[in-house]
Amino acid sequence: MPNTVRLQREDFDPAAESAALTHGRTDIGAVVSFTGICRGAESGAPIAALTLEHYPGMAEAEIARHVDDANARWPLLGVTVIHRYGRIVPGENIVLVLTASSHREAAFAAADFLMDFLKTRAPFWKQVEAAGTTSWVEAKDADDAAAGRWRKDRQAAE
Amino acid sequence: MKLIYFAWVRERIGKTEEEVSLPEQVATVNDLMAWLSGRGEEYAHAFENAKVIRAAIDRRHVKSDTAIKGAREIAFFPPMTGG
Numbered sequence: 212m213p214n215t216v217r218l219q220r221e222d223f224d225p226a227a228e229s230a231a232l233t234h235g236r237t238d239i240g241a242v243v244s245f246t247g248i249c250r251g252a253e254s255g256a257p258i259a260a261l262t263l264e265h266y267p268g269m270a271e272a273e274i275a276r277h278v279d280d281a282n283a284r285w286p287l288l289g290v291t292v293i294h295r296y297g298r299i300v301p302g303e304n305i306v307l308v309l310t311a312s313s314h315r316e317a318a319f320a321a322a323d324f325l326m327d328f329l330k331t332r333a334p335f336w337k338q339v340e341a342a343g344t345t346s347w348v349e350a351k352d353a354d355d356a357a358a359g360r361w362r363k364d365r366q367a368a369e
Numbered sequence: 370m371k372l373i374y375f376a377w378v379r380e381r382i383g384k385t386e387e388e389v390s391l392p393e394q395v396a397t398v399n400d401l402m403a404w405l406s407g408r409g410e411e412y413a414h415a416f417e418n419a420k421v422i423r424a425a426i427d428r429r430h431v432k433s434d435t436a437i438k439g440a441r442e443i444a445f446f447p448p449m450t451g452g
Binding site: 247263264265266268269270272273294305306326329330331332333334335336337338347348349350354 | 373375376377425428429430444446447448449450451452
């Protein structure tokens with residue numbers, strides 16, 4: 212099964228990535244596609260841009276470990292994760308997760324799982340540019356709680 | 370040993386990375402943060418709330434009580450905000 216992890220500065224095309232994942236395949240019955248997009252406002256205040264800093268070398272390895280984990284948990288037929296870094300303006304894509312499987316349940320669950328872990332474990336940090344100043348985005352407890360769900364699931368299964 | 374800093378930890382220290390030689394009694398990630406805090410105001414500022422700082426040894430997440438013996442590269446950073 213093809214697993215693709217890419218970190219890149221440039222934008223991506225979710226439809227083209229999805230087509231590439233399923234091209235020539237007749238075993239795939241479901242693809243879930245999640246695209247994270249830069250919002251133009253945070254808590255009602257407009258923002259000019261986000262700048263994403265990352266840990267080269269670790270970011271790719273950490274995402275790949277979670278893709279392996281997703282493959283171990285669900286019967287997936289392909290996964291694509293693309294995460295951008297650098298300066299991103301409102302309306303532009305930030306992250307793409309594609310999960311393919313025979314049936315929808317595994318594809319939905321694996322995409323949800325991967326996004327929860329990208330939020331809390333992938334070494335990326337967002338800086339907001341707004342009103343002429345910059346500030347670091349604070350991690351959200353809700354994201355940690357979302358990632359924690361999967362640990363409980365795992366404990367229950369073991 | 371190579372130390373690497375990211376996001377506001379990097380900004381507070383004012384360096385992206387550095388090479389350090391550690392005294393033997395610096396055995397864990399916690400010890401290392403305490404040792405760094407004693408190197409100057411900028412380090413003390415970066416590690417003033419050490420509980421929130423995350424660490425990675427050789428590009429894998431570790432807990433703060435992890436032993437650092439044999440590590441080639443240790444990174445310090447705030448909680449992650451990707452995705």
